[in-house]
Amino acid sequence: MNREEIRVVILALLKSIAPETSPQNLKPHASIRKTLDIDSFDFLQFIIALDKNFGIQTPEADYDQLQDMEGVLTYIERSLIGKHT
């Protein structure tokens, strides 16, 4: 799965959590939670969905790395590499 394919999945997940927003307009380093007005409950649902869709396990200590689109993409890429090695 390349970075663009990962991005498509992330955008779809964000859209399902915040349907009235436009996640595709998120700037790479803009806060996902603030921009899309996602509360802690929905953020947890987002991470659960990431884990399920990409088959990874995200510890709570890593949540800080998932604050913007760039961070999420990098984190998922690394996790997928870790999974296959």
Added chain:
Amino acid sequence: MIEFRMPSLGADMEDGTLTAWRVNVGDFVKSGDIIAEIDTQKGLIEIEFFEEGIVDQLLLKVGEKVKVGTAIATFKNESTLEKSVKKAEPTRSEITKASEENPIQEKKDARIRISPLAKIIAHENKINLEEIKGTGEGGIITKEDVEKLIKTGDTEKESVKKASTESIRMAVAAAMSKSNREIPQYYLTTTIDMDKAIHWLSETNAKRAIQDRILTVVLFIKAVALALKKVPELNAIWENGLILKNEIHIGFVVSLRSGGLMIPAVHDADKKNLSEIMSSLNDLIERARMHKLKSSELTDSTISITAIGDGGAEQVFGIIYPPQVAIIGFGSITEKPFAENGMLDVRSTVNVTLTGDHRATDGHTGSRFLNELKNLLQKPENL
């Protein structure tokens, strides 16, 4: 005979429209069963029945709108049934006969001519066979008749739209205006050190699978429930006087993405462990956002909590949701300089406010409550 009336699902509700009966005449209904769906300003609400009885009459037709307090159904309760049985000391054969005549739906269904496949489909879709007009030979109900009704039913359901943003806004407006008009409210605030609680929660969550992790707000809910056991005066409603409540049902303010809010209750929060409260929240928040709450969840809260969440305002002064007598507001958790025992440190803190009904309690009571809450949050392992 029990008369069931259109319930009030909040201080703001004036009327409701029946969108579906979930029981049929003759059905036995026990406490907690859902008997109907009502369309209100807050969306479709499942209406529960809190007694036992047999449905005698359904007085309202689907689509009818009536004022709160209007009788919508009648039930035969146990005492009525016992009386009618004891009256003539019937013989066994009479009892058998009576039970045969008892208008239980299954018996009625047996008299209705229906094809076996149609019966299975109708049963799976919980359709009252009496509602179906048979078009088969000799008036027999066919599979097509049932499917036609399901299709029509679905169309009707789709047309019952979710409560609009505007109607929810109006419901919130009505409840908050009533609160401000009728309740003399007092406000208290305190800052609570959250270092220990957050540290403990991180350690706990590190051992849990992601779907079992607990949010900080769960600690707030449990701590409020336990503090109320020490200061029960705030776990109450005001209806021509203070009525203390034994059960602790915590109304949790859920913001809707489309605007407005719902306050479903986490029932018996004092008796639930943290995982159970988290499960309740998962369920309630999801259903609140889908506008799929039960009547009891919207009506029997004994106090409310509003929590701003990460990155939001540091302080929130809630407005009491009548007839409750208090609301607790939690601001976002922020790092602050914190002095303790003559030492200055940087700690994660939360600002907590209490809005109290001054007819029901005084600031002294509120202050005792906040102190209890502060102490409880310093020992998260005991929550």
